[in-house]
Amino acid sequence: MAFTAFCVLYRQRYLEYAHNRLADAQQADAVVRLAFAELADQWDQALRSPHTNAYAWRLLSRRIRDHAHETADEQGERPGGDSSAGHGDHAFLPDHTDDTRVLLQDLGMPLLEATEMMGHTAPRPR
Incomplete structure (x- = not known):
């Protein structure tokens, strides 16, 4: 039940992020599905990690990065260049x-x- 709640809570935002990175709604949906499937398989481990959200975010980020690199390789592009993967001039970050x-x-x-x-600790107001 906790996994389902997690997916309901974050699916739309994950899709928005993946779509921004990949510039294709169908590819974004496929990547998010794969990330959630991987998270489902590792859910117990994710819960035991210091921060479940950070664990899940790493899975999503890795899936997006892998997909972007596969697409770039198929199209003969250089990874890290200005591509539809949403990095452009910000690839150095x-x-x-x-x-x-x-x-x-x-x-x-x-x-x-x-x-x-993303599973980061937010700064506390002083």
Whole structure:
């Protein structure tokens, strides 16, 4: 039941993020499905991890990255170049920084929601 609740809570945001990265709604849907299938297989391990959201986010990010590289290889593009994978001029950013940029700037997600979804500790107001 907890896994189902997790999927219901994050599926739409994962789809938005994947679509931004891959620039194709069908590919985004396929990648999110694969990430959730992998998470389902590893759910007990994800729950035992320090932060379930971070565990799930790593699976999603890896799936997106792998798919983008496979697509680039098929099209004869160089990984890290300006491609439909959404990286463009931001390819030099560390993954977590670029993820944050996409969530906050491109998708307009509030900071606390983005950090919670990625499994990062949000800064506390002083």
